[in-house]
Amino acid sequence: MMEKQMRDILPIMGVEYDCIVSRQGDVTVAFQVDLPELFTLSDKEYEAFHQAWVKAIKVLPKFTVFHKQDWFTESRYTADFEKADTGFLSRSSECFFNERPYLKHSCYLLFTKKPDGRKPSSSLFCNLLRGSIVPLQTINRQLLLDFLDSAGQFSRILEDSGFVKLNRLKEEDLVGTINKAGLIERYCALSTDEHGLPLLKDISFDEGLKVGDAHCQLFTLTDAADLPALCGARINYDRYSTDRTKFSVGFASSLGQLLSCNHIYNQYIFIEDNAQTLKKLESKRLRLQSLSAYSRENLIARDATNDFLNEAISHQRLPVKAHFNVLAWTDQKSELKELKNKIISALAELDATGKLETVGAPQIFWAGIPGNEADFPMNDTFDTFCEQATCFLNLETSYRSSLSPFGIRLGDRLTGFPVHVDISDEPIKRGYCTNRNKFILGPSGSGKSFFTNHMVRSYYEQGTHVVLVDVGHSYKGLCEMVGGYYFTYDEKHPICFNPFYIGSDDQLDTEKKESIKTLLLALWKKDDETFKRSEYVALSNALGLYYKKLETIPSIFPGFNSFYEYLRDEFTTVLANDNVKEKDFDINNFLYVLRPYYKGGEFDYLLNATGNLNLLNERFIVFELDNIKDHPILFPVVTIIIMEVFISKMRKLKGIRKMILIEEAWKAIAKEGMAEYIKYLFKTVRKFFGEAIVVTQEIEDVISSPIVKQAIINNADCKILLDQSKYQNKFDQIQELLGLTEKEKALVLSVNKANDPNRKYKEVFISLGGMHSKVYRTEVSPEEYLVYTTEETEKMKVQEYAKKYGGIEKGIKALFSETGINNKRK
Structure with missing residues (x-):
């Protein structure tokens, strides 16, 4: 086959005023389109989106070619190792995801205005084979302005639907620069790098279509007989259906x-002269009527044409011509068969039969050059209506990362490609949520603790003060990793606090005094006992005088022991001098009841801690309550301490994000008369740049607890659900309780339905105010896995190595080097 130079046959004359002008006088306007993310639209949203396309296309003038070009290119995640604040786990995550393959998507919309009277192109008379003269109409300023106005109307209608954003492409986007290939050059070279350098490649049609090293396959939908019997805006995705x-x-x-290979999906809709089209079809119907007596085929064709005309007139349909094709390529010729099978399978999902183009491939490929749409061979199109043609448009894109500086790393559902997700700040800015509170529901083994570990660690690394209340040692590894305070109880190391200690950058304010008084009254009186006003005043005076003494004698260490001694040795004299009667404040009874908390008593450790004192400024605190949740003495004290710690952080740490996460412990806390505190927390924490999170396993717990049902769920705009497949048959109850939509129900029940068996991860559903819902992967590096794991054997192994090598980070590194786990991470 003879060679031709690209400069001699390139159908593009140039780009003027950001419009592509072809050698035959066609003018093209191009847009880049941001589509909705895959797996995020509901049935009704698909219908609304479809109608928006139909309305928009109907405003385009006659002799316009609508060309939507979707690029799907195989790419790999590039890790960022240069972040200054990257810690051990973040670096591990970057290493783990480095080179992770994914399918990158970019979508372009091109409107081409053909000059009136332009002769339709065909496979035989394509500008790849012949030249042409620019018609006078092309340089008519008013016609160009009218066309640009129509394109602007199209853009407004589509953007007003709320589903897409359109950005007009500038000259440098179309023709490129010295450092970046433009869209035209990128198509001619089939460049997979959107921001790559310009590169010239040979295009060969000798043995099929070949561009540089890329062997291409072109499948087309060109005949109405090969189309599905039914089409619509949406279709069932069986892998995620139940x-x-x-x-x-x-x-x-x-x-x-969903087609995992390098490919371009071209969608063409040709808007002709409506009246002329109907006139031609009427003539065709009359010819077929005359010939219908000679063959049954003519009779069937006559009826089909008649039905088409009836529908066009009775329903005011816009008749158009359409064509759709998939251009796929691979650098390995041996992979062409697999590529072919993938595309045939994808077309079969639509119940369509594609045609593998060979003879007509060069002309169709050539017409795909941005700006050359008007030269598309019309013999490869079919008649249809605008409503049916738009069903074949690609409506979705891949998951996008949030631009917010704050968030957590999750993965997209198809490949696990890491995406940055903000579920705290951005939802409030966008109006999805009014607070940052979260409600997390997931049965045992669903990956609940894993997700919460990952979320909490991400928040901590971004400066958040975290308070965790747990009952299963789920956060011990993470707490050790970040060097936080871990309060737990065992016989050798009983849980201990020091509510009397005031840090150097803290002060004895009213709130601190109130929390200590609340604690002392809780230790003194039973739940059903009330305290007198005189008793409350006496304790206030005692605390004030005690702290004055500490100021004058700094050598006295603050704690319950020294406070008890002050009451016993000095405050009794104060009471006597003030003539306080025993019935108003029984100091002896008070000292006797609180004696167990003084040195030598049964609980002398509880309120006399000498370590882990600066709770206000400690950014990571875990209260592990598993061994004391049923203890009548210790548990009420610990819950009061927790309450005081977080409220102190909430009110005193101005402008700093703070979080309290309460695991299954909320059930016990609610029983201990702390229900009002939880209610207060969920309603108030948003005002202090904070968020309250409750985690639960069983939906029955939620239903049976009025406090959770009303206060927590109603004040937690972010709802996070893990695998609910075991509740599939009674999910309606959960749906009603959480106020989930039908779309969200389908998303929740799709969680973990079709996970990649070659990778270890769980999926998580996140709903932001019921307005924005999505399912993500929670996939982490092996290092993160070992820090988060709740498997007893794995935890023991990590602890063993941490002890042996002097820290959890060093222990995990040693564990990898000795066992080779790190080499199996991919």
Whole structure:
């Protein structure tokens, strides 16, 4: 085959005023389109989106070519190792995801205005084979302005739907620069790098279509007989559907993000002269009527044409011509068969039969050059209506990372490609949520503790003060990793605090005094006992005088022991001098009841801690209550301490994010008369740049607890659910309780339905105010896994190595080097 130079046959004359002008006088306007993310739209949203496309296309003038070009290119995640604040676990995550393959998507929309009277192109008369003269109409300023106005109307209609954003491409985006290839050059070279350098490649049609090293396969939908019998805005995605829910994706999604190879999905809709089109079809119907007596085929064709005309007139449909094709490529010729099978399978998902183009491939490929749409061979199109044609548009893109500086790392559902997700600040800015509180529901083994560990660690690394209340030692590894305070109880190391200690940057304010008085009264009186006003005043005076003494004698260490001694040795004299009667404040009874907490008593350790004192400024604190949740003495004291610690942080740490996460312990806390505190917390914490999070396993617990049902759920705009498959048949109850929509129900029940068996991860559903819902992967590096794990054998192994090598980080590194786990991470 003879060679031709690209400069001699390139159909583009130039780019003027950000419009592509072809050698035949066609003018093209181009946009980049931001589509909704895959797996995020509901049935109704697909219908609304479809109608928006139809309305928008109908404003385009006659003799316009609508060309939507979706690029899907195989890419790999590039780790960022240069972050100054990257810790051990963040670096491990970057290493783990480095080179992770994923399918990158970019979408372009091109409107081409053909000059009136332009002769339709065909496979035989393509500008790849012949030249042309620019018509006078192309340089008519008013016609160009009218066309740009129509393109602007299209853009406004589509953007007003709320589903997409359109950005007009500038000259440098179309023709490129010295350092970056433009869209036209990128297509001619089939460059997979959107920001790559310009690169010239040979295009060969000798043995099929070949661009540089890329061997191409071109599958087309060109004949109405090969199309599915039914089409719509959406289709069921069986992998994520259940017996009770149907999971929706766009009708043509199998040709888009779900087709895992390098490919371009081209969608063409040709808007002709409506009256002329109907006139031609009427003539065709009359010819077929005349010939219908000679063959049954003519009779069937006549009826089909008649039905088409009836629908066009009775329903005011816009008749158009359409064409759709998938251009896929690979650098390895041996992979062409696999590529072919993938595309055939994807077309079969639509119930369509594609045609593998060979003879007509060069002309179709050539017409795909941005700006050359008007030269598309019309013999490869079919007649349809705008409503049906738009069903074949690709409506979705891949998951996008949030631009917010704050967030957590999760993964997209298809490949696990890491995405940055903000579930605290951005939802409030966008109006999805009014608070940062979260409600997390997940049965045992669903990956609940794993997700919360990951979330808490991400928040901590970004400066958050974290208070955790746990009952299963789920956060011991993470606490040790970040060097936080871990309060737990065992016989050798009983739990201990020091509520009397005031740090150097803290002060004895009213709130501190009130919390100590609340604690002392709780230790003195039973739940059903009330205290007198005189008793309250006496304790206030005692605390004031005690702290004055500490100021004058700094050598006295603050704690319950020294406070008890002050009451016993000095405050009794104060009471006597003030003539306080025993019935008003029984100091002897008070000292006797609180004697067990003084040195030598049964609980002398509880309020006399000498370590882990600066709770206000400690950024990571875990209260592990598993061994004391049923203890009548210790548990009420610890809950009061927890309350005081977080409220102190909440009110005193101005402008600093703070979080309290209460695991299953909320059930015990609610029983201990702390229900009002939880209610107060969920309603008030948002005002102090804080968030309260409650985690639970069983939905029955939620239903049976009025405090949780009303206060927590109603004041937690972010709802996080893990695998609910065991509740599939009674999910309606959960749906009603949490106020989930049908779309969210389908998303929740799709969690972990079709996980990649070659990777270890769990999925998580996140709903932000019921307005923005998505399912993500929680996939982490092996290092993060060992820090988060709740498997007893794995925890013991990590602890063994941590003890042996002097720290959990060194222990994990040693564990990898000795066992070779690190080499198996991929």
